[in-house]
Amino acid sequence: MWALRTLSGGLGMGLLFFYIGIGLTAVLRNWFGYPEVWDRDFNVTIGYVFGLLGWVMGMGMWGSWGREWFGLRTHSYYIRGWQRYFTWSTDHKVIGVQYLATFTIVFLLAGLMAMLMRLELATSGLQFFDKSQYNTILGLHGILMIAVAVAAVVGGFGNYFVPLLIGADDMAFPRLNALSFWLIPPVALMLLITPFMGGLEVGWTAYPPLSVQTQTAQGFWNLAIVTFGLSSILSGLNFVVTIIYMRAPGMTWSRLPMFVWSMFVTAWLALFYTQGFAVALLMVTLDRIAGMGFFNADDGGDPLLYQHVFWFYSHPAVYIMILPGLGIALEIIGHFSGKPLFAYRYAVGAFLGILGLSGVVWAHHMFTSGIPNYLHGPFLVMTELISIPTGLIFLSALGTIWMGKLRLTAPMLFALAVIFNFANGGVTGIFLADVPTDIHLQDTYFVVAHFHYTIVGGEIFAMFAAMYYWFPKMTGRMYNMKLAKLHFWWMFIGFNVTFMTMYWPGIQGMNRRIADFPAAMDGINFFISLASFGLGAGFLVFVGNMVYALFWGPAAEANPWGARTLEWQTSSPPPLENFDEPPMVTGHPYDYGLPDAPAHARFGPGLPAGTPAGGGGGGGG
Amino acid sequence: MAVAATAAAHAHGHAHNRLQLNRVGLWLFFFSESIVFGLLLTSRFFLMGVDREHVDQQLGLIITIILLLSSVTAFTAETAIEQDRRRLASWMLLATILLGVIFTVGVGFEWSIAEFNRKEVFGTVFFTMTGIHATHVVTGVIMLFLVWVQLKRGKFSSRDHFAVSGTVMYWHFVDVVWVFYYPALYLIGNVVTPGQ
Numbered sequence: 001m002w003a004l005r006t007l008s009g010g011l012g013m014g015l016l017f018f019y020i021g022i023g024l025t026a027v028l029r030n031w032f033g034y035p036e037v038w039d040r041d042f043n044v045t046i047g048y049v050f051g052l053l054g055w056v057m058g059m060g061m062w063g064s065w066g067r068e069w070f071g072l073r074t075h076s077y078y079i080r081g082w083q084r085y086f087t088w089s090t091d092h093k094v095i096g097v098q099y100l101a102t103f104t105i106v107f108l109l110a111g112l113m114a115m116l117m118r119l120e121l122a123t124s125g126l127q128f129f130d131k132s133q134y135n136t137i138l139g140l141h142g143i144l145m146i147a148v149a150v151a152a153v154v155g156g157f158g159n160y161f162v163p164l165l166i167g168a169d170d171m172a173f174p175r176l177n178a179l180s181f182w183l184i185p186p187v188a189l190m191l192l193i194t195p196f197m198g199g200l201e202v203g204w205t206a207y208p209p210l211s212v213q214t215q216t217a218q219g220f221w222n223l224a225i226v227t228f229g230l231s232s233i234l235s236g237l238n239f240v241v242t243i244i245y246m247r248a249p250g251m252t253w254s255r256l257p258m259f260v261w262s263m264f265v266t267a268w269l270a271l272f273y274t275q276g277f278a279v280a281l282l283m284v285t286l287d288r289i290a291g292m293g294f295f296n297a298d299d300g301g302d303p304l305l306y307q308h309v310f311w312f313y314s315h316p317a318v319y320i321m322i323l324p325g326l327g328i329a330l331e332i333i334g335h336f337s338g339k340p341l342f343a344y345r346y347a348v349g350a351f352l353g354i355l356g357l358s359g360v361v362w363a364h365h366m367f368t369s370g371i372p373n374y375l376h377g378p379f380l381v382m383t384e385l386i387s388i389p390t391g392l393i394f395l396s397a398l399g400t401i402w403m404g405k406l407r408l409t410a411p412m413l414f415a416l417a418v419i420f421n422f423a424n425g426g427v428t429g430i431f432l433a434d435v436p437t438d439i440h441l442q443d444t445y446f447v448v449a450h451f452h453y454t455i456v457g458g459e460i461f462a463m464f465a466a467m468y469y470w471f472p473k474m475t476g477r478m479y480n481m482k483l484a485k486l487h488f489w490w491m492f493i494g495f496n497v498t499f500m501t502m503y504w505p506g507i508q509g510m511n512r513r514i515a516d517f518p519a520a521m522d523g524i525n526f527f528i529s530l531a532s533f534g535l536g537a538g539f540l541v542f543v544g545n546m547v548y549a550l551f552w553g554p555a556a557e558a559n560p561w562g563a564r565t566l567e568w569q570t571s572s573p574p575p576l577e578n579f580d581e582p583p584m585v586t587g588h589p590y591d592y593g594l595p596d597a598p599a600h601a602r603f604g605p606g607l608p609a610g611t612p613a614g615g616g617g618g619g620g621g
Numbered sequence: 622m623a624v625a626a627t628a629a630a631h632a633h634g635h636a637h638n639r640l641q642l643n644r645v646g647l648w649l650f651f652f653s654e655s656i657v658f659g660l661l662l663t664s665r666f667f668l669m670g671v672d673r674e675h676v677d678q679q680l681g682l683i684i685t686i687i688l689l690l691s692s693v694t695a696f697t698a699e700t701a702i703e704q705d706r707r708r709l710a711s712w713m714l715l716a717t718i719l720l721g722v723i724f725t726v727g728v729g730f731e732w733s734i735a736e737f738n739r740k741e742v743f744g745t746v747f748f749t750m751t752g753i754h755a756t757h758v759v760t761g762v763i764m765l766f767l768v769w770v771q772l773k774r775g776k777f778s779s780r781d782h783f784a785v786s787g788t789v790m791y792w793h794f795v796d797v798v799w800v801f802y803y804p805a806l807y808l809i810g811n812v813v814t815p816g817q
Contacts, residue, residue, distance in 0.1 A: 300742030
């Protein structure tokens with residue numbers, strides 16, 4: 001049992017190193033004369049760092065990578081069958097599936113927590129949970145969904161399809177890619193044990209001073225998120241290098257599919273900003289375990305520092321979530337509209353524009369936090385400027401649909417819903433960017449509705465679009481299209497009824513992050529809860545359809561959609577190293593309905609005259 | 622279910638651009654790390670403006686000179702291996718390791734004689750910034766040592782020495798960080814004493 005052997009190696013080494021770290025810390029504390037040798041947060045933090053190293057090394061990093069540092073021979077294994085998904089695989093397709101499976105489970109768990117929250121909020125008063133239990137559920141729902149939004153599309157579809165779409169045989173750094181994934185299970189473990197270690201009470205934002213003073217499992221949470229950030233940064237680095245240097249010959253920047261462009265911009269964002277979250281939580285950790293005073297106003301510290309550093313990441317993070325979603329939407333709309341993608345260059349410019357602007361808008365989250373007044377104006381203007389590049393993406397999508405021969409398959413329906421929902425989320429965002437309205441709406445259900453419209457309506461719908469679009473390619477099997485469309489209409493209606501209604505209590509001033517609310521709000525909250533249960537039940541259709549198709553579905557063709565891009569020109573699922581013959585890109589990916597347009601790619605050795613070289617003169621085949 | 626495990630059966634990447642990819646990856650890693658250091662540097666000014674507390678100027682100057690000197694020895698080690706002069710490269714790597722260790726000991730001594738504690742704000746930023754930087758120096762020393770061991774085993778040559786170049790580049794990067802941290806912690810602004 002290869003999988004068992006690898007997993008037990010990882011777990012064994014992880015636990016061993018964890019206990020060594022804990023013990024070592026206790027010995028050192030004794031040596032330095034601390035009164036107590038055991039302090040949970042302190043010892044566990046050091047033990048965790050050791051344990052994390054032991055875990056990734058035991059999983060296979062030692063054999064394929066670590067031995068190299070000591071001048072020893074490394075070895076890499078290629079394992080067939082289902083067991084490869086439980087080993088240290090460097091194949092980008094395996095890693096993509098690992099990410100997708102992990103985060104689908106996390107998504108369903110976090111969705112269940114949302115259902116529990118709506119259960120409690122169905123009427124005023126406390127029925128099922130006490131306030132700290134509610135806070136724990138709320139915090140876990142928030143952070144797990146943030147993790148899904150950040151990593152499911154980027155890690156899952158990005159890993160699987162970016163190398164395929166650019167005609168490469170793998171990512172630029174396959175071992176780093178495996179490391180990025182295997183850092184995720186400790187994150188999930190640390191987050192999921194928090195309810196048994198004292199719970200959480202600071203939401204997903206972990207503002208000090210509460211996050212410093214709280215006696216809950218905040219320390220575990222900090223460690224998990226710093227690890228998650230590390231994984232995110234490493235995979236961002238990998239994507240940047242892959243997209244620049246691994247493109248097949250002829251895959252010029254102006255022939256790059258939209259999903260790859262969006263992933264390129266996302267990767268830069270992850271590489272540039274994720275440190276903000278890590279540094280912010282490092283400061284919280286130091287305040288908690290080392291008694292430092294970053295956020296202790298008594299000794300000259302400042303809690304606002306946390307909000308600046310935190311939002312320096314966490315605003316760009318919403319673009320890390322939404323840009324791949326918009327990329328998927330444009331990609332699918334481009335393939336199902338029967339005509340070339342409209343305003344390709346403007347859409348690319350829009351992605352780059354968002355990349356540029358995303359770093360100078362973070363303080364719009366802090367209008368009511370007590371930042372100086374002179375910062376309000378600039379951050380208001382910069383935030384609203386973002387609507388210009390976003391508008392260009394809408395322009396491209398609508399221009400492509402306009403007069404097109406739409407094929408309304410399940411992925412296309414989801415992609416169209418992304419545009420619809422995100423428009424709603426974008427328009428309501430204006431009220432939160434404007435200081436006067438924001439002061440009224442801050443921390444109300446209006447923010448909850450707006451945020452869910454952008455991320456669920458934008459990115460999660462795009463995730464399902466991608467799931468239905470690429471499922472036949474990943475599994476080699478086809479799902480039931482009627483059930484998929486049923487899932488779409490169920491989710492679309494359920495989602496819109498739930499969250500459109502939620503704007504109303506928000507405008508009335510109902511606070512978010514609360515377990516209880518005034519009895520006057522009973523009716524509308526009961527309605528929202530009912531609608532959300534309907535939305536939640538719809539995912540059973542999705543799970544049933546996918547599980548059935550995975551095992552018993554009919555075999556899928558290599559190119560069931562008749563799409564032009566490279567991933568559909570190889571078998572379903574693709575062979576190891578993706579293409580039997582090296583691909584050569586000869587035309588634009590979205591030239592549908594043009595009789596004279598050359599094919600997007602052809603295969604075989606020998607470059608046609610005038611074909612530009614791929615990235616770095618290499619890659620491919 | 623079939624399990625096929627063969628040593629090095631599946632060689633990834635292509636030899637012709639592997640070195641280039643590694644270089645770019647390393648630079649992006651520095652770029653990413655510089656954000657961490659930059660955020661801490663910005664936090665220092667956010668919390669304290671240009672104020673600072675008293676620190677030992679002589680000690681600060683000495684450890685700075687030692688760290689800058691170690692960049693010279695590291696650079697010499699890299700050029701030596703590029704010309705296949707392994708003996709020189711080996712000595713220069715050892716000298717870099719020694720200077721790195723002296724720097725770390727110097728930071729530790731500075732910590733022990735500091736006139737502020739970690740609860741007050743200058744102590745917080747001072748210990749965090751020097752601590753994170755010293756962690757990187759220690760990591761660099763370990764990497765240099767591993768590279769030195771492999772050099773002694775005859776692994777590197779003028780054609781194949783990316784491990785040496787990469788480690789030396791990392792060492793320069795850590796040095797450059799100190800070039801920003803030293804003035805921010807030791808030189809800039811007004812000396813204040815807490816409680817006045």
